[in-house]
Amino acid sequence: MASEWPGGYIASLDVRPLAPPLPGRTTAWISTGLDLVAGEAASPLAFFVALVDTANGIAVRQSPEEWMFPNVDLTLHLHRAPRGRWTGLDTTVVFGPTGQGVTSTVLHDADGPVGHAQQLLTVRPRP
Incomplete structure (x- = not known):
């Protein structure tokens, strides 16, 4: 991901794709060695x-x-409830012709599917 998105957050992630990403389609495991709040234990859900x-x-x-x-x-x-420190993302992104899009993800932990996530997008060319 660091080739697409520079920055500290991305650099803090351990990303393990299951296959090379395709435009709008990726399945990967992600984790981080950082605490959610420095020095504080977070629940597996958080x-x-x-x-x-x-x-x-x-x-x-x-x-x-x-x-x-x-x-x-x-x-x-x-x-x-999810378990462990790895988040599995089976993600598909679609864009419509008028500037809207949706990111749809099946969420996993090491035991299997946990649920779904949906993200509505606003899509614009960079100025």
């Missing part, structure tokens, strides 16, 4: 959820140097 927002940046459809596609919200639907 640690897991803190990484979910990364889904929109992990499966880019267009170059972030040429396009902006921030998510304007994030909705999670979990059917069980």
Whole structure:
């Protein structure tokens, strides 16, 4: 991810794709060695959820140097509590013709599927 997104947050992640990413499609495991709050223990749920927002940046459809596609919200639907320090993201990104998009992710932990995440996008060319 560091080739697409420079910065401290991305550099703090351990990203392990299951296959080479395709435009708008990636399956990867992500984790970080950093605490959610420095020196404080976080619950497995808090640690897991803190990484979910990364889904929109992990499966880019267009170059972030040429396009902006921030998510304007994030909705999670979990059917069980996640375990462990790894977040699995099976992510698909679609853009519509009028500047909207959706990032859809099936969420996993080491035991299997945990739920789904949806992120609505606003899509614009960079000025």
